[in-house]
Amino acid sequence: MKELLDDIEEKLNIKISEDDIKVFSEGATEAIVFSINNEYLIKKTNKQELDVYNEFFSKYNGKRFQKLYYINYDLSYACLSFIQGNKYDNSIEVNRIINILYETTSNYKKIDYDGFGYLFEDHKTWTDFLKDEIDYSIELLDENKFDMDSINKALNIVSNNKIDKYLLHGDFGTHNFVINNNELFFIDPMGLVGDPLYDFFFAIYSDYHIFKDVSFNDLLKYFNVDLEYKKAIMYITFIIRMCRTYKYDREDFNYYLDYLNKFMS
Numbered sequence: 566m567k568e569l570l571d572d573i574e575e576k577l578n579i580k581i582s583e584d585d586i587k588v589f590s591e592g593a594t595e596a597i598v599f600s601i602n603n604e605y606l607i608k609k610t611n612k613q614e615l616d617v618y619n620e621f622f623s624k625y626n627g628k629r630f631q632k633l634y635y636i637n638y639d640l641s642y643a644c645l646s647f648i649q650g651n652k653y654d655n656s657i658e659v660n661r662i663i664n665i666l667y668e669t670t671s672n673y674k675k676i677d678y679d680g681f682g683y684l685f686e687d688h689k690t691w692t693d694f695l696k697d698e699i700d701y702s703i704e705l706l707d708e709n710k711f712d713m714d715s716i717n718k719a720l721n722i723v724s725n726n727k728i729d730k731y732l733l734h735g736d737f738g739t740h741n742f743v744i745n746n747n748e749l750f751f752i753d754p755m756g757l758v759g760d761p762l763y764d765f766f767f768a769i770y771s772d773y774h775i776f777k778d779v780s781f782n783d784l785l786k787y788f789n790v791d792l793e794y795k796k797a798i799m800y801i802t803f804i805i806r807m808c809r810t811y812k813y814d815r816e817d818f819n820y821y822l823d824y825l826n827k828f829m830s
Contacts, residue, residue, distance in 0.1 A: 572637060573605075576635060596614070597609040597642075605644055608642060608643050609640070609641055615642075617685070618643050618756075622645075624732055629749065629750050629751055631648060632645060648750045650743040650745030652743070656744060663769060670765040671765075671788065675730060676731060676732040677730075681758050681759050682694035682759070683755060683756060683757050684758065691759055699720070699801060699805060705808045705809065705811055720801070722797040726794045728760050730759070732757075733763060735757030738767060739772040740771070761788075762788055762795065770803050773820035776824060777824065781828035784799065800829060806821070
């Protein structure tokens with residue numbers, strides 16, 4: 566750890582005391598994450614995640630995302646800006662959140678990349694990636710609880726559309742939202758190659774507070790693409806989020822069932 570801190574001091578031309586450091590232990594990975602003076606975020610992690618950061622922040626550096634200052638591959642860490650604020654808490658009006666999500670995802674940038682899916686875990690087609698995500702997700706619940714004909718129909722609609730490749734956040738949900746002065750910021754990208762609609766709907770369906778009072782038809786107003794394709798992506802992302810809610814936030818699961826019966830049956 567001393568070697569890492571010495572390197573940070575040298576690169577940022579600062580002095581670091583023990584009181585300057587706040588360690589964050591939450592997260593699904595074994596990465597070491599800590600902030601310095603509420604200004605810098607240090608993440609010590611594996612090479613693949615550093616490569617993802619290098620790719621993602623080369624396209625999205627600042628505004629509603631963090632800034633990447635540098636990566637040190639020898640010491641296996643990235644130095645980013647630290648976004649101060651609170652976890653997502655439903656304090657921002659829903660329509661404003663949806664508009665921010667649309668503004669962000671509709672301005673995603675194209676990427677020259679061989680496959681689809683998470684960076685460095687390629688799928689040959691966009692449909693292959695979505696099918697894998699569906700297969701994994703419904704295993705968390707029970708395949709028999711779903712209308713598999715509707716799911717397969719949605720996948721077939723997707724497969725009949727040509728998909729341009731964009732670089733997406735890839736884990737775009739309220740668990741990665743930070744609120745500061747009534748503004749919304751996004752952290753912890755996973756890097757996903759695919760269609761921006763996926764991130765847009767994935768974020769909306771990540772929290773029932775956002776979608777419970779927003780109708781299917783209201784969401785169809787966003788993005789000027791083929792209507793049937795849009796409906797298919799909405800349905801697929803909803804099923805994925807619904808299954809993951811059953812695993813991680815089961816107390817919210819009934820809100821997803823209600824929405825499924827009300828708008829998607």
